[in-house]
Amino acid sequence: MATDLHRPVTPATSADAVRVENLTRAFDGRPVIDGLHLTLRAGEFTALLGRSGCGKSTLLRVLAGLDREIEGTVLVPERRAVAFQSPRLMPWKRVWRNVLLGLPGKPQRAVAESALEEVGLSHRSGAWPRTLSGGEAQRASLARALVREPDLLLLDEPFGALDALTRIKAQQLVAELWQRRGCAVLLVTHDVDEALLLADRVLVMRDGAIAHDTPVALDRPRTVGAPGFAALRAELLAELGVHQPSIASR
Numbered sequence: 327m328a329t330d331l332h333r334p335v336t337p338a339t340s341a342d343a344v345r346v347e348n349l350t351r352a353f354d355g356r357p358v359i360d361g362l363h364l365t366l367r368a369g370e371f372t373a374l375l376g377r378s379g380c381g382k383s384t385l386l387r388v389l390a391g392l393d394r395e396i397e398g399t400v401l402v403p404e405r406r407a408v409a410f411q412s413p414r415l416m417p418w419k420r421v422w423r424n425v426l427l428g429l430p431g432k433p434q435r436a437v438a439e440s441a442l443e444e445v446g447l448s449h450r451s452g453a454w455p456r457t458l459s460g461g462e463a464q465r466a467s468l469a470r471a472l473v474r475e476p477d478l479l480l481l482d483e484p485f486g487a488l489d490a491l492t493r494i495k496a497q498q499l500v501a502e503l504w505q506r507r508g509c510a511v512l513l514v515t516h517d518v519d520e521a522l523l524l525a526d527r528v529l530v531m532r533d534g535a536i537a538h539d540t541p542v543a544l545d546r547p548r549t550v551g552a553p554g555f556a557a558l559r560a561e562l563l564a565e566l567g568v569h570q571p572s573i574a575s576r
């Protein structure tokens with residue numbers, strides 16, 4: 327039975343931001359998502375890992391309502407927003423107009439300015455997208471997500487194309503925004519450390535379903551050197567099929 331994602335349904339339990347039951351998505355008869363179950367709690371930061379091509383982006387697109395050719399049940403909040411690895415800004419619209427793009431009604435520039443201030447980009451409000459650095463463009467994309475006041479923020483490798491320093495800053499910004507806004511976040515990433523630095527829970531996707539679900543009970547703010555970090559990293563890498571050789575002692 328195809329789920330009517332055209333009328334997003336608020337999950338039955340208000341403590342849940344997302345409920346997915348028995349979700350299947352096939353391309354040309356080949357299921358990429360196959361009987362997947364998933365619950366995301368309101369306000370929870372979840373990271374989603376998995377090998378390339380395992381279906382992470384497909385799942386995110388379904389949750390965003392961008393892909394409706396599915397079977398199963400998908401309950402998501404009405405207010406949700408998505409940011410992709412490539413910021414997808416319209417080159418012919420100034421930054422603040424990009425931020426307001428697609429919002430219903432006639433939102434005032436002040437709405438965009440407020441979101442741009444939140445991501446530290448007020449000074450580039452009137453700029454053309456092509457003049458932005460990679461990090462600035464990604465922050466503009468985050469501002470565009472924030473003006474939607476999402477209960478669910480979907481992030482598809484938003485830091486993937488950034489240099490190492492800009493990436494750290496962008497990760498810190500997302501952590502701050504999440505703590506301030508209190509929305510549920512689902513972050514797709516390839517980076518195990520990034521998942522462990524940011525998330526309350528890390529999921530690993532395999533064979534079209536959630537194969538592994540790890541709570542991350544480390545104190546915040548986190549560092550890669552924190553006690554317990556290395557053990558969680560090793561556990562997740564093993565789930566991803568990467569086994570770290572033990573260093574032989576002499």
Ligand SMILES: Nc1ncnc2c1ncn2[C@@H]1O[C@H](COP(=O)(O)OP(=O)(O)OP(=O)(O)O)[C@@H](O)[C@H]1O
Pocket residue numbers: 353354358376377378379380381382383384385
């Ligand atoms: N529109 C489409 N038509 C046909 N096949 C598709 C389509 N979208 C995705 N796929 C296929 O579905 C599989 C999962 O793709 P998806 O982009 O969800 O993987 P992913 O886990 O996000 O990968 P990566 O980590 O490399 O970004 C891939 O084999 C991909 O080729």
